[in-house]
Amino acid sequence: MITGPLASAITAAPRPHDRDRAAEIETLFADLPEAPRTLLAGTAGCSGFLDGLMRREADWLRAALDQPPERAFGEILAAVEAEDGGPLGTRLRVAKRRAALLTALADLGGVWPVLKVTQTLTDLADRAVDLALRGLVAEEIARGKLRVDPAETGATAGMFALAMGKMGAGELNYSSDIDLIVMFDETRHDPDDYGDVRKVFIRVTQRLVKLLSEITAEGYVFRVDLRLRPDPSVTPVCIATDPAENYYESVGRTWERAAFIKARPCAGAIDAGWAFLERLRPFIWRRHLDFASIQDAHDMRLRIREHKKLTGPLQILGHDVKLGRGGIREIEFFTQTRQLITGGRDAGLRQRDTLGALEALTAKGWVEPATAAALSDAYLAHRALEHRLQMLDDAQTHRMPATEEGLARLVDFCAADPARFESELLDRFRSVHELTEPFFAPGGAPPEPPEVAFADPEAAEATIQGWTRLPALRSDRARELFRRLLPRILTQIGKSASPDQALNLFDGFLKVQPAGVQLFSLMEANPKVLDLIVDVCGSTPELARYLGRNAGVLDAVLSRDFYRPLRGAADLRHELAGRLAEIEDYESALDFARIWTKERRFRIGVHLLRGIASSEEAGDAYSAVAEAVLAAVLPVVTRDFASRHGLPPGAGAVVVAMGKLGSREMTASSDLDLIVIYDAEGAESSEGRRPLPVSTYYARFTQAIIAALSAPMSEGILYEVDMRLRPSGRQGPLATSLASFAAYQEEQAWTWEHLALTRARVVAGPHLLAERVGEAIDAALTRAHDPEKVLADVRDMRRRLAEAKEAAAADPWEVKLGPGRMMDIELLAQAGALLRGLSRLHRPRRMLSRLARVGWLTGPEAAALEAAHAAFATTQQILRLASDRTRDPAEMGRGLVDLLLAATDEPDLDALRARLAASAEAADAIIRRKLGGGEAAAEAGG
Template identity: 55%
Template sequence: MQPFASRLTRQPLAFDPVPAGEIAGLFADLAPELRGLLAASAGCSPYLKDLMSREADWLRPTLHAAPETAFAALLAGLDAIPTDDLGRALREAKRRAALLTALADLGGVWSTMQVTQALTDLADRAVQLCLTRLVAEEIRRGKLPGATPDDAMTAGGMFALAMGKMGAGELNYSSDIDLICLFDQDRYGADWQDARAAFIRVTRKMTALLSDTMAGGYVFRTDLRLRPDASVTPVCLSMAAAYGYYEAEGRTWERAAYIKARPCGGDLEAGNRFLKSLTPFVWRKHLDFAAIQDAHDMRLRIREHRGLNGRLMVEDHNMKLGQGGIREIEFFTQTRQLIAGGRDPSLRDRTTLGGLQALAAKDWVSQLAADELTALYLAHREVEHRLQMVRDEQTHTMPATAEGVARIAAFCGQPEAEFRRDLLDRLLATDRLTEGFFAPAEVEDGPDLSDHARTIVDGWSIYPCLRSDRAQAIFRRLRPVLLKRLARAANPDEALVALDGFLAGLPSGVQIFSLFEANPSLVDLIIDIAATAPALARYLARNARVLDGVIGGSFFAPWPGLASLTGDLAARLAETPDYERKLDAARAWMKEWHFRVGVHHLRGLIDGFEAGKSYADLAEAVIAALWPVVAAEFAVRHGAMPGRGAVVLGMGSLGAGRLNSGSDLDLILIYDAAGVEMSEGARPLAARAYYSRLTQAMVTALSAQTAEGRLYEVDVRLRPSGRQGPVATSIESFHSYQQTEAWTWEHLALTRARVLAGDSGLAAEVDDFRRAVLAEKGQGAHVLADVADMRRRLAEAKPGSGGWDAKFGPGRLMDIELLAQTLALQAAVPARQVERQISLGAKRPNMSQADQAALMDAYRLCWRLHSAARLLTDRTVSPDALGEGGRAFVLRECGAEGAEALTVRLEQAAARAERVIAAHLQG
């Protein structure tokens, strides 16, 4: 590293020539460039002049070395200082560090952030030495229960969290240090209160040692007021007490404070554990746009309290808290981090500048804005340092006089007029970049409403989502925007009714209204959904957090596929601590992806077949990722699976890999105990009972209601013997049943069976057996007669309602699927999808191309109609019952010009398919 003098790039202008001349004379032996820096600095700062005079013998050799070397030597020298002399040694180190960093700053040798990091490093070393030395004294006096001298190295489980600028490595020149002191109560068991008393003494002594002004000055003014409920709590708390407070009462400003938090002294491992435990408090899994309002309110309170709301002037302007100041950039950055950092850990940077760049990398702010704010932040911090260097005062306020401003201008190396112009330009630029983010929009007038519409809108005031004053305040600004967007809908009255249903279903409003206000494009999406698919809007009202994914950056990206989905969910579950939270995490994850598929389908980004595959991928990913979690939780109580384990089979549409938005899941569990009679856990179970209860646990995991709702309805009736049989089937019983007892309809069900999770060896065996059963059981003369009988009974039970009922009725979905399975069984075709079962299965009876085409055309039309209808409603759809937007969606999906044309086309296609089906089943 190069020495100090060779790295000089600038220096101040000497404001007062008298002290400048004195220092020039004192250091006449130094090179001109060094002497010039010292003299000019002394001419601007009485404090630095005093330090130069006092530390002249230390400073001369120091300036001939690299500043990094000199600073490292300062810190290292503290380690050997006796505890009794620690206060003096720390004050000496602080004086020298203050002088060295100031000169490195003023001479351009170090960047602003190098200066702040050096000051932070000194604060860290001071806190660490105080904690370990003072705790060692408590141990020596026998005041820390059960502790030995070796425990002093980790401060007996006590640690200090650096908050604010110290936590981020951004200490300013005369900064206070904000600390929260905690201890690990688990190290002391029943004696934790005695330990707390000792740690309270340590905290008070450390504060005095660092803060008290003695002959040698002070080290760092220490502020402990960021701790939980500081007005009533002791200066050092247990981790458990702090965690309990944040869980029950933590506020947005405390969450923001913890963005920068890090352990800086004592038991660093315990400190990191504590911060990890606070992750759900600080970093919410949903996008937290309500934090914007909190930050805005906080800014206004600070300005009002400090009297900072006047006209923007250089004199008396607060560089930290005033308009366009440092705090604006910090709030701008931290609030965005709070909004999105729960979902994206890459945004959790402790530093302001690192946070800005991370946000730009993920498009939460533009790169241009991030770069502008970075330059403004550095320039503001430089002025702040000059203000503090004048007399070592913890001030952020520009002088009240023209003479004082001229001194700061000279300290910054600028003529006064130029300094004033540049400073005001920077303050206005900061305000321009940040104010629009925080300041709520003015309440505008909405469009004129009809009497009917006015009645609906007036009724919104009683909805649960508008229960709080805060929600009402946000919604007053949002309502005219919503109404203007509604006016553009194809049928505004219809869309208003659907939006009314959405609002009525919202349990609370602050978060979702804040989300809409900060992201106007979401309002268009909501109106689009409300005007087209009221059922999806109602789903959204119950699961509003799914909108997080819309603005998470990849909502409209291509479908990621099964492997990526499974890996993503497995990773999410792995990082979630306990079983119940894992279930909630799975539900939240699934609902976001499920909503995404629906929106893509609704907007024509995918068609009904792509949607069907996506819904099936999603269900399979949930099963594949959740199965090992359920099995592991079950094994905690009852031991590992006896024998070879088990596999989960998807049946029906799930096995075929094509679901609609409202599909339930048909599942079977098959196990192989391999002769093992009992599990070996703390509460062992017989193999049959083990797998039956494990199956029930899996079904519960999928279908039980939790705070996040449920994943899927699950049906296990396709297992051998249906409702009468055990919910889990052994591989031996499965073989025997399929060979000797199963009916033709159960063999038909096997044509779509597919292993989704479980032991790979057992999975291969099950699929081999499935193929063998198809080859053997599809050849009997009775097959067609059995299927014909089954078809007759299905038609009697569910005859269909005609019109746009695409599922039930002759020649429609259920009918075509039944024939496809029959063809697959007769031809021993292992394919599971309808199209392949028809095309491959049709070879055995030598079905004509025209007949195959009739089946395919009808199936494709029916699936498109059914898939679209299920997105709109869970009832049988009819053109008259659908709204205008929903009707247009169905017609677009089916490629039809009008409702009557689609009705005719469906009837004709179904009639052609029915003739093929009937002819085949008659042999």
């Protein structure tokens, strides 16, 4: 802290680039001592923006130079809060331009270090956002638009702003915008007022942005960026905490986790902001070593470089100091990615500021001290350069000048040696890049591999070289174990049908392992584990990637029943429920469920790979695991939720499976299509410590179920969940009462909703309510349906699907979409079931068989459709072991091709492709004939 006047603490000054402008300022401030006069002249001679501020604020500047800069800044903040100083917008703008001038001179004059400058700018932003937010909310309360008692809800009625990015870290740059997420705590308001309260807070946020960002005669305060909020293209500018939590728990991405490392509440209801971040902690900080985030960060870096056109050779003119090679963002990514990997286990690594995080990572052994020191020095130098680039014209830029003249002005502004400036800067950028790049794209010296017939020996050698630098081989013990295993690994890879694919996928498996000693010891003691890993890598890419992400499932390979027949849902439900009942802690129970599920899903994949299970048996097994999870986890969620809000009112709630889980046809990549139905039996609210109205109770209870299944925890997630098949889809409540469900199905449901309902079955929840829900589903399906309308709607659905998915349908390996393919056959089967009042069949092929028995289809028609559907389903089940999207099997390696041909009993891919095409053509003809139009439709309905 500077204790004397700012003028006497000056130790540096820019060289004036525009000497005429510098001379004018020197004359204007001729009464000042030499040091401040030289600083002002040099500054004005380089920056037209600062020159203008000095002229406009000359009297204030003289007073500021005559006191410590901290005191001058304190007076700036005090003036903002003085209500007799004019409108808040004016006070804020005056404060911003004076703070901009003060921090620039303290920076350029060598008085304040760069991090003091960034913190001062952040302090001003905090005060500005808080004052603006409080004032705007107070206006709404005074106008009667927000009917609250501030004594109960707080001065801002639960509204708060999270500072993100550099503002959250206390690192605002000189001309930075401010990244905010504006939210409100909806629990501080009556649920019936939610819509009105939400509108008010949206209006307040819009006015907040305008108040801070609008350029007036007094200037502007800060540009505000709200795009870091959840799904900004569709969400309002202010959102409630509950839907925000649900978003992050269900679809939050790695870059959002990284963004929240720096998040902190800066304005409004600070306590509500901290409470929200605490609830979000499991999303941000995962308890396991999350090495997958390295690839995410690397991919993001590459996308940024490509989008900003930052590829190509490194040169100073036009180089981006922030996003370019060796720039600020590389240091931040290097640091934040390591924090994501390790911070879940070690709270001491969760610093918001970049250099603090680097220091903590170094202290814990995650970063070499020399690397940290070099990156820290470069970071400070980069930030100082960034400030000077922005001080030139108050522009939010990070680009070096594009011309020699512009570069010369910058060199003078930095008071740098023109002969060394470019070379020193290039050296610094190169140094940062060389220190950070290996973390994202490791390499190293190779061991000598045995002779293996790789198609691309050079690429194979490069891959093997990279293994020596992987996290799994960090310790001496791991390297020694791996050295002994390497000959067997490469021998097994050489035996696979696709050695190059097997090598690349095994490489991917190794790259995501956080440690190697335990894994390599397991391989050495149990060679069948190693053989299985290579077998998976040589045949099924998606299963290999799954194994890489969940290497703990290899423990299950050692169990005696791993290769025994797969068990059904009832056995699995009994097993899992019994284990979960022994675990009292909620998160521990959910973590165990994740471990249990991963082991069983891997086992199914291996059975399919080894030909132990057919594709239909695998679909049954995947579905049985999911059903067991839902049935066993639901009581765990119920107990936890009831501890806060009381037991479920009335008869409770059941989970209804739709889609592939409903029909027991899940694949390795299937998510869960679910509906939650409850019956409160006349109750109006729950009776817990924090009672909730019935509709709110079951909506939040459903959110808790979704979070239990989908929220990332130390052992990953259980399943992705899709609730869009509930009544009214996204517009409908998350949970539906039984009465509303029955009424909706009878009076409002679209034909496609009734078609979807043919697969619906209750899979979890109280038995008596499950029976009543099943009866309601039966009633919806078995009531009379207008044949003309049903068939016309199905024809329209086919047309719209064909138009929307035309490109996908053109792919011969797309087995789901397109005329005569899986979805098309399923639509016809469901339509027939609806028209003939058939229920509880669930599977399309069972529907087809029954429709033949009741005469709606001929025997040959049903047989042709069943055969086509079976061929498509078998192909899909196998291909999902390789990829979660449609791809040509020929691109996936010989091992996968052999597996697919064995499962479909075809000699080669050409024969299989021809068979699928012929099946689709035959099915399409039957479907078109059966759906018909006009009189044909009425006849088909009979």
